[in-house]
Amino acid sequence: MTTTTIESQVALEAKGRHHHHPDHRLFGLILFLVAEGMIFFGLFSAYLIYFATIPQWPFGIELDLFLPSINTLILISSSFVMHQGQRAIKKDDVRGLQFWFSLTAIMGIIFLLGQGYEYTHAGFGLTDNLFASCFYVLTGFHGLHVTAGLLFIFATLWRSFIPGHYSKERHFGVEASELYWHFVDVVWIVLFTLVYLLPLTR
Amino acid sequence: MVSNTEVVKKEHRERRERRLIDYFTFNTDHKVIGIQYLVTSFLFYFIGGAFAEAMRTELATPNPDFLSPELYNQMFTLHGTIMIFLWIVPAGAAFANYLIPLMIGAEDMAFPRLNAVAFWLLPPGGLLLIASLLVGAPQAGWTSYPPLSLMTGKWGQEMWILSILLLGTSSILGAINFATTILKMRIKDMDLHSMPLFCWSMLATSALILLSTPVLASALILLSFDLIAGTSFFNPAGGGDPVVYQHLFWFYSHPAVYIMILPFFGVISEVIPVHSRKPIFGYRAIAYSSLAISFLGLIVWAHHMFTSGTPGWLRMFFMATTMLVAVPTGIKVFSWCATMWGGKISLNTPMLFAIGFVSSFLIGGLTGVMLASVPFDIHVHDTYFVVGHFHYVLFGGSALALFAGFYHWFPKMTGKNYNETLGRLHFILTFLGFNITFMPMHQLGLMGMNRRIALYDPSFQPLNLISTAGAYLLAISTIPFIINVVWSLLKGTKAERNPWNALTLEWQTASPPVMENFEEEPILWSGPYDYGIDTSPEATAQSVEEMLADVASK
Ligand code: HEM
Ligand SMILES: [Cu+2]
Numbered sequence: 001m002t003t004t005t006i007e008s009q010v011a012l013e014a015k016g017r018h019h020h021h022p023d024h025r026l027f028g029l030i031l032f033l034v035a036e037g038m039i040f041f042g043l044f045s046a047y048l049i050y051f052a053t054i055p056q057w058p059f060g061i062e063l064d065l066f067l068p069s070i071n072t073l074i075l076i077s078s079s080f081v082m083h084q085g086q087r088a089i090k091k092d093d094v095r096g097l098q099f100w101f102s103l104t105a106i107m108g109i110i111f112l113l114g115q116g117y118e119y120t121h122a123g124f125g126l127t128d129n130l131f132a133s134c135f136y137v138l139t140g141f142h143g144l145h146v147t148a149g150l151l152f153i154f155a156t157l158w159r160s161f162i163p164g165h166y167s168k169e170r171h172f173g174v175e176a177s178e179l180y181w182h183f184v185d186v187v188w189i190v191l192f193t194l195v196y197l198l199p200l201t202r
Numbered sequence: 203m204v205s206n207t208e209v210v211k212k213e214h215r216e217r218r219e220r221r222l223i224d225y226f227t228f229n230t231d232h233k234v235i236g237i238q239y240l241v242t243s244f245l246f247y248f249i250g251g252a253f254a255e256a257m258r259t260e261l262a263t264p265n266p267d268f269l270s271p272e273l274y275n276q277m278f279t280l281h282g283t284i285m286i287f288l289w290i291v292p293a294g295a296a297f298a299n300y301l302i303p304l305m306i307g308a309e310d311m312a313f314p315r316l317n318a319v320a321f322w323l324l325p326p327g328g329l330l331l332i333a334s335l336l337v338g339a340p341q342a343g344w345t346s347y348p349p350l351s352l353m354t355g356k357w358g359q360e361m362w363i364l365s366i367l368l369l370g371t372s373s374i375l376g377a378i379n380f381a382t383t384i385l386k387m388r389i390k391d392m393d394l395h396s397m398p399l400f401c402w403s404m405l406a407t408s409a410l411i412l413l414s415t416p417v418l419a420s421a422l423i424l425l426s427f428d429l430i431a432g433t434s435f436f437n438p439a440g441g442g443d444p445v446v447y448q449h450l451f452w453f454y455s456h457p458a459v460y461i462m463i464l465p466f467f468g469v470i471s472e473v474i475p476v477h478s479r480k481p482i483f484g485y486r487a488i489a490y491s492s493l494a495i496s497f498l499g500l501i502v503w504a505h506h507m508f509t510s511g512t513p514g515w516l517r518m519f520f521m522a523t524t525m526l527v528a529v530p531t532g533i534k535v536f537s538w539c540a541t542m543w544g545g546k547i548s549l550n551t552p553m554l555f556a557i558g559f560v561s562s563f564l565i566g567g568l569t570g571v572m573l574a575s576v577p578f579d580i581h582v583h584d585t586y587f588v589v590g591h592f593h594y595v596l597f598g599g600s601a602l603a604l605f606a607g608f609y610h611w612f613p614k615m616t617g618k619n620y621n622e623t624l625g626r627l628h629f630i631l632t633f634l635g636f637n638i639t640f641m642p643m644h645q646l647g648l649m650g651m652n653r654r655i656a657l658y659d660p661s662f663q664p665l666n667l668i669s670t671a672g673a674y675l676l677a678i679s680t681i682p683f684i685i686n687v688v689w690s691l692l693k694g695t696k697a698e699r700n701p702w703n704a705l706t707l708e709w710q711t712a713s714p715p716v717m718e719n720f721e722e723e724p725i726l727w728s729g730p731y732d733y734g735i736d737t738s739p740e741a742t743a744q745s746v747e748e749m750l751a752d753v754a755s756k
Contacts, residue, residue, distance in 0.1 A: 024312045024386050031378045035416045042420025042453070046435065046446050053443070126431060130441050133433040137424065 029176050033183050036145075040187050043141065047134050047194055058131035058199040061124055065196060071114040072192050075146075078107035079185045082153075082178050092168045094160055101157050101174075104181065108150045115143055135195055142184070142191055149184045152177040220717070228322060230314035233715060235321050236300025237615065240608075242321075243292040246328055250284035251677070253277045258639075258673035261666050266656040274656035275341035275354070280331065282344030283362065286462065287369045288328045290600045294465035295320075295376045297607055298404045300615060302380060304708035304715060305398045307389035307724040312382040320375035327368035334361040343654060345451060348436035348444045352428055360429055363422045370415045373461075377411035380404050389707075391726040398706045398730040399488055403468030406492035410457045410464070410499060418454035421447055445510055452503035460499040462596060463563075464492055466603035467534060470556050473610050474538050475731045476704045477553040478545030482731040484537040491530035498527045508576050509583045517576050524574035531567055535560060551625030555606035558633045562598025566591060569644065584654075587647025593640040605632070605683075612690070613697030617714045620694060624686040631679030638672025706730045 051057050082104040088096025124132045156173045159165045166174060224234050225241075257277050260268040269277060299317065303310055311317045334340060340362040342351035351359050384401050394402075424435040425447065434440025436447040467488075475482045482488065504512055504520040512520075538560055547553060569591040573579050582588060605628075612620050642665040647653075651662045658666070700709040707724045708715070 022386075024382050027386065028313055028316070028378050028382050031381055031412055032374075035374050035378075035412045038413055038416035039420050039423075042417035042450050043424070046420070046424060046450060049446050049449070050443065054441075126427075127433050127440075130434060133427065133435060137427060137433070137435075141423070 023172060025172055026175060026179070029179060033179070036183065037187070040141075040190070043138055044190065044194060047138065050130055050134065051194075051198060054130065057202060059129040061129075061131050061135075061199075063122075063135070063196055063199070064118075067114055067118055068192065068196055071111050071118075072188065074107050074114075075111050075185055075188055078104045078111075079182050081107065082181055086171075086174055086178050089166050089171045089174050090168060094166060097166065097174065098157060098160050101153055101160075101177075105150055105153045105157070108146055108153070108181075112143060112146055112150075115139060131199070138191055138195055142187060145184045145187065149177070149181045152180050220714075228318050230310070230318050231717070232299050232303050232311045232314065232317060233615075233719075235317055236296050236298075238321050239292050239296035239299055239324070240615075242324055242328070243289050243296060246284050246288035246292075248680070249332065250281050250289060251680070253281040253284070255673055255677055257281065258670040260656055261658070262670040264658050264660045264663055269656060271656045272341065275343075275654070276335070276339035276358075278654055279340050279343050279346075279362070280335070283331060283366070284328075285596070286344060286458070287366060288324070288331070290462045290596065290604070291369075291373060291458075292324055293604050294407065294462065294600075295373070297400070297465060297469060297611075298376070298380050298407075301400060301611070301708060302383050302404060303387070304711070304719055305401055305706055306384065306387060306392060307707050307720065307726070308383065308387040309718045309720075311379045312387055313379050316375055317379050320372045320379070323368050323372035323375075327365045327372065330361055330368065331365040334358045334365075337361070345455070346425070347451075348425060348428060348442075348447050349438060351425065352437055356429055360426065363426050363429070367419060367422055370419055373411050374415050377408035377415075381408040381412070384408075389724060389726060395486070395489070396726065396729055398468075399471035399482065399485065399492075400465075400468035402489040403464045403471070403492045406496040407461055407464040409493075410461050410496045413500065414454045414457035414461075417450055418458075421450035421454070424450075445507070448507050448510055449503070452506045453500075456503040456506065457496075457499045459592075459595065460495055462600050464495065466559070466600045466607070467492065469603050469607035469610075470538060470559055471534075472706065473552050473556045473606050474541050475733060476610070476702050477550060477556070478542045478547050479733045480541055480545035481729075481733055482537065483540035483543075484533070485729075485731065487533050488537050491533045494530040495527060498523060498530070502527060505574055505579070508579045521574055521576050525571060528567065528571050535564055535567070550609075550622060551620070551629055552606045552610035554626060554629040555602050555609065558629065559599060559602040559606060562594055562602060562633075562636065566594030566596075566598055569594065582647050584652060585647035586643040586651045586653055589653050590640050590643030590647060593636075593643070597636055597640065602632070602636075605629075610702070611708075613701050614708060614713050614715070616691060616694075617697050617712075618690045618694035619697045619701065620690040621686050624682045624689075628679055628682045628686065631675060631682065635672050635675035635677075635679050639669050639676060640672070642666075642669045642672075705732060 081100055085097045085100030085104065088094075088100060119136070122135075126133055126136045156177045159173055220231075220234070224231070225238060229235065229238075256269060257274065260266065260274055260277075262268075266274065299311070299321075302308075334357075337357045338355040340346065340351065340358045341354040342359065346359065346362065384397070384405050388397060424433075427433040428435050428437050428442070434442035436442045436444045438444060471482060471488055502520055502524045504516060505524045508517055508520075538556075542557075569587070573582070573588065573591060609620060609625055612618070646662055646665050646669075649662065649665075651658055697713045699711070699713055701713075702709070705728055707726070710724045711720045
């Protein structure tokens, strides 16, 4: 025990009273994403129970796969595009960051527009049947997350115009918005499999 | 880059005295937030308690003469919801906020601003719930099962949903903070196995909150769509399945009972060793059993659905896992008893409440094992046996432990000593009132009295009268409590730094702690529970150390 006392004494003198603790925000964000992921887990489980227990699933609805597949490709590639932005800032290249993040935002907007188009041309409404309800609620809730991710990207872009705000060492906003975007992406892949592909097995 | 001197200057400006107004504003000090949580939760406790008294008054007679059946439904719905989401859960967060940074020697939480946001979601959530009375409060119970919840007043139910979503978000943000703080901000010499057990229990609680509360949100989002937009996720009339709601709901709400009890297991693990002057028995057993409870808690939910058409094999699985929970829980109870065994027990108020906790919780735990067994549960499901059971866990468990912690840390939080005589009176009245209220409910349930009814068979009346009398005694028990708190705050003697001679770090600073918690860097010179063990033979001239050396020899 005495050794630890001495150790902490030494540490005390070395650090002084006001040490500022390291940045834990990324860890916090990861915990938050775990929680967000569980919301989708809940929704997906409900969907899977319906799928497993209702023989007439998906009630004769045939989703068009062409546009959503393109949308999927755009969203997935946007994750890679966005990663270039982080690589740029790691080289202190703010211009690069701005370029790649803007590109990501454009791809995100295209995705949302595509989804809007799909909604207006789907030919079925929210309350038509259980599959229709699931379709709108799941994709809509995901779309909400894409929107949040976009806002995150815009905030990062906004700040990147403040001189010296992001640098090689300090760019939490960049990392965080990128992590969030990847999360939204991964959720979409699961969602696409469940909502668009799984009913094809019937 | 801001220069170093500037930082120091800024900190000097911030280092001012605590003012009363701070407690009513968006403040980021974890100690202020802790008190805010505590006071808010107690306000709601009195509201939820008043609803309970109204219910018990109604149940004194077999006919619905005091409350109409509809109003009775609203009362138990609000009572249950308030007690869970606005009392016990935020009270746990109160202790966590106040104690975690102090116990691990940190200046504040990892994310102070997020912490304040989490707190400030609570009052709107609570007010929204109470405001639902204006449009006709929800009547479907705290479980809000569809299709019932889809048929009894749309807007009251929707306000209930929104309120729970707010409160759930608050709880999730809190959990992020607790977990990060505990894992990342301990002082240098403190490894996971030398942190106080309260921190372990909050770690387990936070994990549960993060994994389960969001699933409740998914259930409520879908329920909202059914209610407002006319979808039929859970509405059998439109081809939906109410059992899906039950699965989602209980995936959260069974863990929720651990979210409500684990923080208080932690509190008890602090209180008992201090007032028994003995090292805790089985530190690691208690720490790991919290984690085991969290894990098992996630795979037992369908024991609430034994009568919902759950297939036989699945009932077997959930019966087995539920009974398994008794093992880690039993380990804890055993460890607490073993800690007290042969200790120098002082029967002061915190210790009395702690002993009350262990005994009541034991009863609640045992009736829980009875309910876990399918053949028994099928008979008593939705009867007063269940109501008796969960009040032994929630009131006898969480609430009594909450009071134990309240008295234990009252000197630390307020800087004042409470009155011991009034405290003991509070305990005696509470403990008697509690048992008189809830013990007869078990018998009523076995006799076949349903829960959630305002009208019952006259043959149940005698036991109901006893229960109502107990509830009034419980109401009376709050009088010495309130007097004690108010009087001590105003006139109480000044509390010392370490009135209990305790070893955890929160006692190394002033009472109440200074702005950034510690005047000097706290020193981890012994394990958290090394009572009666002489750990420091060569006392140095350090002021804190001297005091601590004194503690060890006691
Ligand atoms: C102050 C003393 C209390 C009294 C007299 C009391 C009384 C009651 C009664 C009579 C019911 C049954 C209503 C019915 O099924 O018809 C009830 C339900 C309930 N109580 Fe309490 N209770 C008290 C404290 C608490 C506490 C401290 C908690 C939790 C922390 C709690 C949580 C609940 C819950 C969750 C329900 C279920 C509500 C529902 O059926 O939806 N109660 N209480
Ligand atoms: Cu349960």
